[in-house]
Amino acid sequence: MIYRSATTLLALVAATAALRGQTPDPKSEFTSAVGQFSLALEGAFGDEGTRVRSSLDAMSRTLNAWDSVLRQYESALAADLRTADPALATRLHMALAGLYFDRTRTADGLR
Secondary structure, eight states: OOOHHHHHHHHHHHHHHHHHHHHHHHHHHHHHHHHHHHHHHOOOOOOTHHHHHHHHHHHHHHHHHHHHHHHHHHHHHHHHHHHHHHHHHHHHHHHHHHHHHTOOOOHHOOO
């Protein structure tokens, strides 16, 4: 049972690395969009409306992408959490909780 859980955990890490190689990190993208929004608000000519809307759209898209990545993690871990030994299950829960806290999903991180 420990071997299966450890194997799945390694597969999840490998899949995460592959995902990150194909697509940028949603947290970094969101941070960048927030920065663009902040810069757009400081426009000096009154024509920054398009940039503000564009950065708000980017923030919304990246939050959705971030939630999608979290759903992928949840799905990958769900089966293993039921069969993992208590020590490994605790580590898996803690890792997932950290991801939730990073996304400011505090209630999910505490459950």
